[in-house]
Amino acid sequence: MSEIQHPSAPLPQIRVRGRSFMALVLSPEPPLAAWLQGLDAQITRSASFFAGRPVILDCGLLDATDAGLAELLPALADRGVRLIAIEGADAAWPATVGWDWPQGFAGGRAVGPLEVPEDGALPAGSATGAGTLADAAQVQPSLLIEEPVRSGQSIVFAEGDVTVIGSVASGAEIAAGGSIHIYGTLRGRAVAGLGGNRDARILCRRMNAELIAIDGYYMTAEDMPVELIGKSTQTRLDDETLLLLPLD
Structure with missing residues (x-):
């Protein structure tokens, strides 16, 4: 059988x-x-x-x-x-x-699925997440976010400005190649001027940030002027000094 x-x-x-x-x-x-x-x-x-x-x-x-x-x-x-x-x-x-050279990455923000061809080459735009933010940059010079940014979220848009119609929660992060505009409360981190844009600014309706930075120069919550906490502010770079100034 x-x-x-x-x-x-x-x-x-x-x-x-x-x-x-x-x-x-x-x-x-x-x-x-x-x-x-x-x-x-x-x-x-x-x-x-x-x-x-x-x-x-x-x-x-x-x-x-x-x-x-x-x-x-x-x-x-x-x-x-x-x-x-x-x-x-x-x-x-x-x-x-006698160093042990660091190997690999950990953490990061999960994005959409990638189609990997047989030759192993990743498609264009994969470095920023399967073409999500990269595609947005091709359509517009700025990124508009029409909802609050929740804790744990990381928004990276190296091609231009980021505008948030809402607040940025503690533990969240906004990073932009240009300026950052927040029409609510900034409680998380805002990093503007990625790639060396010293003219970038950070503007928010209420400043309660954990960290703000422009072109690599940063200020933590402990270093911010007490009188500007909770107020409308703009942040700009003056030579090598990060300035937090009132908007009103």
Whole structure:
């Protein structure tokens, strides 16, 4: 009697999804002991500043002979700083200073599914999330959000301005290549001027932000003028100083 052949079960479909990240960049400089003291002061002012955030270490200002270089990565790990990449370091540094080079990413914001072709090349726009925000940029120079931004949401629009008709909750984040306009209360984080736009501004009806930043210069809630908390404000960059000013 011949053996009965059963059809093989179909293989499961593998779904690939894009993720959009906004990483912080740390640029340590010698002497490293003093730089770490400054980092400790920042963490003391805002204990949650680095919590859960991917960080890129820019070593462009460092040399392999700098004192304390071998201890830098362990020191950052002890402070809860999660590195996803290192820039500006010589390829020989891991052997010279004994570093374990960071591998891979964690976290991020899930976006729509990606269609991955057989050659493995991702489609255009995948870096910003399966063409979601990238497609929006092709249609308009600004992004309009007509609802409140909830805690845990991250809106990244590097191509232009972002306008929110509503409030931005604590734990939420808005990042824009241009200016940010918020017609409600800003309780989360607002990062304007991505990519070096020093003329960008942050305007909101009520300022209660956890963090505001323009072109890499930032201010945490602890550093904001008390008299402007809860007021209509604009934030702009004056040379290398971030200014928080009243609108009324």
